[in-house]
Amino acid sequence: MRLARRELLSKCMALGVLTSTANLLPSALAAAWQEKEKSRLAPTPASELGPFYKRLAPSNSAMRAPGDPGMPLVVTGQVFSSRGELIPSAIVEIWQTNHEGLYDLDGYHYRTKLTTPADGNYEFSSVMPGHYPARVCQHIHYAVTAPGYRPLVTQLYFATDPVFEGDPDKNFVRDPLITSRELVRPVTLVGDPKDIHAAVKFELVLEAM
Amino acid sequence: MTGAARWITTAVAVLISSFAHRAMAEDLRKLVTISTPEKISTVSVCGTTGLVAGAAHDGAIHVWKLPSGEQVASWKSGAPVSALACSFDGKWLAIGDEDGAVKITDPAGKFVRMFAIAHAAVDNVAFAPDGSLLAVGTHENPVQLWNPGTGLRVAELHTDFSGSTSVDFAPDSSLVATADADTAIRIYDRNGKLKASYTGLLLEPFAISFRPNGKEVVVGGADSTLSILSAEDGQLIRRLPKSPDPIFNAVVLPDGDRVLSLQVDAATVRNFSVTLWNLGTNERRDVAVAGKHLIGYGEISNHQPVMFTVDSDSSLTAWAIPD
Numbered sequence: 001m002r003l004a005r006r007e008l009l010s011k012c013m014a015l016g017v018l019t020s021t022a023n024l025l026p027s028a029l030a031a032a033w034q035e036k037e038k039s040r041l042a043p044t045p046a047s048e049l050g051p052f053y054k055r056l057a058p059s060n061s062a063m064r065a066p067g068d069p070g071m072p073l074v075v076t077g078q079v080f081s082s083r084g085e086l087i088p089s090a091i092v093e094i095w096q097t098n099h100e101g102l103y104d105l106d107g108y109h110y111r112t113k114l115t116t117p118a119d120g121n122y123e124f125s126s127v128m129p130g131h132y133p134a135r136v137c138q139h140i141h142y143a144v145t146a147p148g149y150r151p152l153v154t155q156l157y158f159a160t161d162p163v164f165e166g167d168p169d170k171n172f173v174r175d176p177l178i179t180s181r182e183l184v185r186p187v188t189l190v191g192d193p194k195d196i197h198a199a200v201k202f203e204l205v206l207e208a209m
Numbered sequence: 210m211t212g213a214a215r216w217i218t219t220a221v222a223v224l225i226s227s228f229a230h231r232a233m234a235e236d237l238r239k240l241v242t243i244s245t246p247e248k249i250s251t252v253s254v255c256g257t258t259g260l261v262a263g264a265a266h267d268g269a270i271h272v273w274k275l276p277s278g279e280q281v282a283s284w285k286s287g288a289p290v291s292a293l294a295c296s297f298d299g300k301w302l303a304i305g306d307e308d309g310a311v312k313i314t315d316p317a318g319k320f321v322r323m324f325a326i327a328h329a330a331v332d333n334v335a336f337a338p339d340g341s342l343l344a345v346g347t348h349e350n351p352v353q354l355w356n357p358g359t360g361l362r363v364a365e366l367h368t369d370f371s372g373s374t375s376v377d378f379a380p381d382s383s384l385v386a387t388a389d390a391d392t393a394i395r396i397y398d399r400n401g402k403l404k405a406s407y408t409g410l411l412l413e414p415f416a417i418s419f420r421p422n423g424k425e426v427v428v429g430g431a432d433s434t435l436s437i438l439s440a441e442d443g444q445l446i447r448r449l450p451k452s453p454d455p456i457f458n459a460v461v462l463p464d465g466d467r468v469l470s471l472q473v474d475a476a477t478v479r480n481f482s483v484t485l486w487n488l489g490t491n492e493r494r495d496v497a498v499a500g501k502h503l504i505g506y507g508e509i510s511n512h513q514p515v516m517f518t519v520d521s522d523s524s525l526t527a528w529a530i531p532d
Contacts (some may be wrong), residue, residue: 048348049371052431052457052475055411091509093409103475104453105431106410143370151370153349 005084040083041205045180052103057093057111063126065109066165070099070127072197074190075156078120078202079144086120087206090146094124097138101132128158128198135162136175142204149206156202157184237496240515240527241278245271248523251290254515256297256338261507261517262315263525264290266293270304272316275515275527294334294343301357303343304341305331311356322360326353332372337382341401344376344385352376352387354401362402364493369393374378374430375458376417381421386426390412394428396440405443412437416459418468427488431454431471435486449491452484460506462514462530469496469506469516469530483516485530488502 064072079090095111097103104110110129114122129138138161145151157168157178164171168184178184190199238314247265254261255356260281262272268286270293273279293303301321304312305329333346336357343357352373354363366373371390378385384404386396392415394407412431417498419426420437427445428436436445454472463467468486484494505517512528 046349050348050413051415051457053390053392053413054431055392055408105475107434145370153371198478 027128041080041082041084042156042182042204043082043198043207044152044203044205045182046153047179047183048177049153051142052105053093053095053103053141054108054141056109057108057113059114060108060112061114061122061124063094063096063112063124068098068127070130073126073128073200074123074197075126075140075200075202076121076123077202077204079116079122079146079206080120081149081177082205082207084190086116086118086119086151087146088116088120090116090120090144090149090204090206092116092122092204095141096126096129097132099130101130125197130164135177136164139177139180144204144206146206148209150209151166152203152204152206155183156200157199158200159184160187160198221273232438236531237516238531240276240529242524242526243273243278243280244524246497246523249519249525251293251508252505252517252525253293253295253302255295255299255316257508257512258299260295260299261505261527262293262295262302262316263517264293264304265409266290268306270302270314270318272302278527282317282389287288291330292332292334294336296336296340296357297338298340300340302337303334303335303345303357305334305345307331309347311343311355313343313360322357324355324360324362333376335376335378337378337385338380339382341382342378342385346373346376346387348372350408351387351389354385354399357421359393364397366395366397366401367403368395374414375418377417377426379419379440381423383514384419384423386417386419386440388417388428388430394426394438394443396426396433396443405439407438407443407445409445415421415455415457418459418461420461421463421465427468429459429468431455431475433472435459435470435488436519437488444517449486449488449493452493454482463508463512464532469514483518485514495523 079087092114116122135156138154142154159168161203172178172181172184188199247269249263250266252263259276266271266289268290272282286304288306288308292309294303302314309327311324317397327347329349332348335344343355344352346352350372351366351368353365368389372374373387373389375474388525392410396405400480404424414428414430416429424440426438427442435449454474456470458471459468464491470484472482482495484493485496515527518526
């Protein structure tokens, strides 16, 4: 693809490659643009919010209380822009059922609201959510907001969900609310046999307004 | 169909396979039962014209006369139908589909125009009583107001994130109220200018309905109760005592004092009920039993309020709600 100098300047500025239009050669501009293009990230696919979002959740990365039944789970990730930049001060709201598939509507158990630090990281401990009759798959809800970015509402799913029968590539469509295979993440078991937990990584990519 | 409604539809599929047929409570009078080859998932009453339209997810649209149940039109829409509304004068149907489009037809199925709304399924559509506006909602984005006569978009409303679960117009069409997934209740003028909002709900509201005076709205939701708000300033007037289960649909009846609601037990998805609330006395009582799914409400020609249920054999029944 050949781009005129004006187009290159415009694209490079849009990508954050340039902050001023210095006297750069078109070849240098093209190289800078192509390099930045490589770091572009696809926005995280959206999924439905509902039905049990609850406002004003506490900021509590330890959602799992000591003694809570269910498989312990730790989810980690970072919040990026689609330009590949980390987003500090993003608000990540998370809610899920307990291991039996029940949402806490009276209180805030398994609900939290995290703010990303400068490195864009977030992490929380929980339990693997249960299945419930109206939904096919285990899932964790996310609502992510950050100034200058489109709000992201999505859900995290688990490749180990029995519904997928070991083949999430083929069977993720069994839940009509799973909008993309990208939302189904691998699960690894971490720790010694006496203190084992499931670990999942879920990066979140927001689009600029 | 709202996100909540989509959730309920899935739940009802479970319910229908779980419950045997049981009689409705005695205070409802059966008007007519209509057999359809497809399972009707949504109905809309065309004002007081005596017409009611129904749609199945596969795109089948039917229009019947009430109370006879005589079919006056039937056709297949091009895409799976996710929302349906009939204008109060019976002139137009708005058919929202899974592909993010809204088609306007006449009640015989003649195409009038189409709006491309979004890349997501259309969750709900609602006509203003005077027919001058059509509200269109998707689960991802705020409600849009369209002029169904010109096909022009009038405004896009606002949420902090996600879309709206329910929308209703004031009886004089001067205001539109939205129950939003970010838990706010917002009230706009007919140009889409925000006039008032209420952010005191913690859990999602799923239903909003104007009282006939146009000055108050009634909201039901995951908090399992009804809240009465001022449509003028958005302030909470009062809340009714909680019911056992979240409220997924609620409409104020023509007398202005009673509300018809649908509840589903969020924990088990085993208990499903239709309830009549009295806003004056705070009383509530179940009027239907499990195994039937409330899919619509309206008034027919003699201002008789009716509700519609679909049964496990896909038959559609219209019930008269007594005074």
